[in-house]
Amino acid sequence: xxxxQINDQGHLVIGGCDTVQLKEQYGTPLYIxxxxxxxxxxxxxxxxxxxxxxxxxxxxxxxxxxxxxxxxIVEEEGLSMDVVSEGELYTAMQAGFPVERIHFHGNNxxxxxxxxxxxxxxxxxxxxxxxxxxxxxxIAASKxxxxxxxxxxxxxxxxxxxxxxxxxxxxxxFGFDVGNGTAYQAVKEAHSLEHVKLLGIxxxxxxxxxxxxxxxVAVERVxxxxxxxxxxxxxxxxxxxxxxxxxxxYTSEDTPLQVSEYVEAITTAVKEHFSKLEGALPQIWVxxxxxxxxxxxxxxxxxxxxxxxxxxRKYVSVDGGMTDNPRLALYEAKYEAVIANRANxxxxxxxxxxxxxxxxxDMLIWDIELASPVAGDLLAVACTGAYNYSMxxxxxxxxxxxxxxxxxxxxDVIVERETFEDITSNDVIPARLTRTTI
Ligand code: LLP
Numbered sequence: 001x002x003x004x005q006i007n008d009q010g011h012l013v014i015g016g017c018d019t020v021q022l023k024e025q026y027g028t029p030l031y032i033x034x035x036x037x038x039x040x041x042x043x044x045x046x047x048x049x050x051x052x053x054x055x056x057x058x059x060x061x062x063x064x065x066x067x068x069x070x071x072x073i074v075e076e077e078g079l080s081m082d083v084v085s086e087g088e089l090y091t092a093m094q095a096g097f098p099v100e101r102i103h104f105h106g107n108n109x110x111x112x113x114x115x116x117x118x119x120x121x122x123x124x125x126x127x128x129x130x131x132x133x134x135x136x137x138x139i140a141a142s143k144x145x146x147x148x149x150x151x152x153x154x155x156x157x158x159x160x161x162x163x164x165x166x167x168x169x170x171x172x173x174f175g176f177d178v179g180n181g182t183a184y185q186a187v188k189e190a191h192s193l194e195h196v197k198l199l200g201i202x203x204x205x206x207x208x209x210x211x212x213x214x215x216x217v218a219v220e221r222v223x224x225x226x227x228x229x230x231x232x233x234x235x236x237x238x239x240x241x242x243x244x245x246x247x248x249x250y251t252s253e254d255t256p257l258q259v260s261e262y263v264e265a266i267t268t269a270v271k272e273h274f275s276k277l278e279g280a281l282p283q284i285w286v287x288x289x290x291x292x293x294x295x296x297x298x299x300x301x302x303x304x305x306x307x308x309x310x311x312x313r314k315y316v317s318v319d320g321g322m323t324d325n326p327r328l329a330l331y332e333a334k335y336e337a338v339i340a341n342r343a344n345x346x347x348x349x350x351x352x353x354x355x356x357x358x359x360x361x362d363m364l365i366w367d368i369e370l371a372s373p374v375a376g377d378l379l380a381v382a383c384t385g386a387y388n389y390s391m392x393x394x395x396x397x398x399x400x401x402x403x404x405x406x407x408x409x410x411x412d413v414i415v416e417r418e419t420f421e422d423i424t425s426n427d428v429i430p431a432r433l434t435r436t437t438i
Contacts, residue, residue: 003036004298004382012340012380015406019300019340022411023378026402029320030300031389033065033414035073035407037296038385041259042077045288048263054270054284059103061244061289062088064386065297069405069414071095074292080123082244082287086113093120103150103241103287107174108132114139117147124148126202126241128175133190140195150202150241151176151190153183155221157214159206161247162255164214174204178225187229198235200282201226204243208290210256212265218242219266223273230277240274241285242266248294250383251334259291290386297385299324299401300340303377304356314351316373321355322362323398325381325388329361337365340380345371353379357396389415397423 005013012019015034022030042060049056059080062071066083071092074081080101083089092102100123104113107128114136117125127133127149140147152175158165176183183201190198205218222240229235247256267284274281301318308314327333337353339345347369355362364381373379392400399418404411 003034006343010342010344012338012343012378014298014380015411016409017406017411019298019378019380022404022406023300023302025411026404026413027417028300028302028378029318029324029401031324031384031401031403031415032298032300032411033070033293033385033403033405034296034298035405038070038073038293039077041288041292041296042074042079044259045263045286045292046078048260049267049284051260052263052267052271052284054267054281056283057101057285059101059241059285059287060292061287062092063390064289065293065388065390066091067389067403067415068095069412070293071097075101080285082126082289086110086116089113089117089120089122099123103285105152111135111139118143118145122147124150124199124239125196126150126152127190127196128152130186130189133186133193133196137193137195146195146197148199149190149196150200150239151183151186151198152202152204153178153186153222153225155203155205155218155225157203157205157218157221159209159211159214159245161208162210164205164209164211164217166217175202178221183225184229187235188233191233191235198237200237200239200241202241202243202285204287205245207245208247209245210247210254212257212262215242215245215262215266216269219269220273223270223276226274226282227277236277236279237282239285240270240282241287244287244289244291246288246291248291248383248386250294251336253334256291259288292386294386295383297383297388299381299384299388301379301381303339303373303379304375306351306373306375314349315354316351316370316379317354317356318364318379319356320398320401321357321364322359322393323355323357323395324392324401325364325384326391326393327387328363328365330391335365335381335383337368337370337379337381339371339373340378342371342377347371349373353381357398359395394418394423399423 402417
């Protein structure tokens with residue numbers, strides 16, 4: 001995976017850093033992020049769009065991994081950013097990310113969030129529903145502002161990995177349905193409001209998608225909708241946002257395409273279907289998250305106890321688990337791993353990797369061949385850059401791990417390991433529970 005190698009001592013090396021040394025320096029569990037890989041993925045997107053000749057924005061979906069250092073990298077690579085909450089917006093602003101390059105998503109943005117984003121001068125709101133449309137217009141009116149908006153539509157395409165379902169009307173909490181006329185009504189309403197500026201529409205069809213046909217059908221439907229709106233209402237969209245969802249390889253079962261192949265399929269479909277409309281081709285925006293950071297991340301754990309149940313299974317436990325990676329518990333996600341301090345040793349023992357939480361569902365990997373892990377070994381789980389740190393929790397009051405950024409043999413902490421003080425820092429003991437000395 002990635003830029004990882006094995007050195008003379010048989011240690012796994014990531015971004016030029018020996019994982020055994022990283023453990024000594026920072027402890028485990030530890031998230032390791034490979035800066036070079038993150039930057040390459042950003043560049044692949046930018047270059048593929050440049051090659052298409054279309055006007056575009058690539059907005060990193062920060063929900064996948066949102067820290068201030070990550071915002072800095074994304075900014076340097078020239079991407080925009082998608083945020084879904086005041087916390088993500090705050091993080092980006094604290095990192096000095098240009099606010100006009102931020103797009104604000106979410107199906108229930110609070111009035112406070114809308115106000116915060118307006119005051120900051122956000123680049124665009126992706127409006128999800130009629131309530132938000134009215135509230136945003138009213139708040140913007142009170143501030144004499146006119147923010148850019150896109151309307152999120154559900155084009156009736158739902159893609160999961162290598163399959164897509166094309167349905168009449170999607171049962172989803174997100175967006176305005178194209179199929180039943182709601183999206184059409186939303187466009188008319190948004191267009192008539194005086195304090196929002198309608199740029200176009202947004203469609204996101206799913207996540208961890210391998211094949212291009214779902215995206216192509218979405219483009220076709222969005223273009224047909226845009227044509228209808230243009231012909232009947234005289235409204236032309238200048239921006240079409242096609243969301244994220246481009247898949248990555250977690251294990252050998254996964255068969256994603258290259259970033260450039262996804263981009264090429266989308267831009268070709270845009271040129272084909274939008275050329276039927278009048279005027280210039282719209283700008284194309286996308287919002288990749290997982291495919292920017294997913295394979296750049298590795299989680300390093302220390303192996304502890306084990307339980308060998310003869311003829312059934314051997315559980316090997318590590319010092320983290322669902323608190324730093326809830327994806328197996330949530331989605332039955334699969335991962336590959338290696339014993340990082342003996343990376344050349346043959347993986348011959350079938351084990352299952354468990355976490356340390358007080359819950360049977362706290363597993364990281366079912367059935368993987370590893371090089372007979374024993375207490376003290378280091379386990380490196382690959383492809384944990386997306387939706388791991390960002391979905392981490394303090395269940396069992398476990399402290400969230402540190403995150404280090406590695407590049408060319410250098411490592412820097414970009415998120416400190418939580419302290420015991422962090423764990424109780426928001427706790428309050430009401431006076432009536434205060435122990436009094438008699
Ligand atoms: N844009 C919108 C509107 C989205 O809802 C999402 C993901 C993205 C972009 C980025 O999608 P990506 O390129 O990362 O696939 N926690 C789940 C994934 C949830 C994705 C939610 N929306 C997981 O761990 O697999």
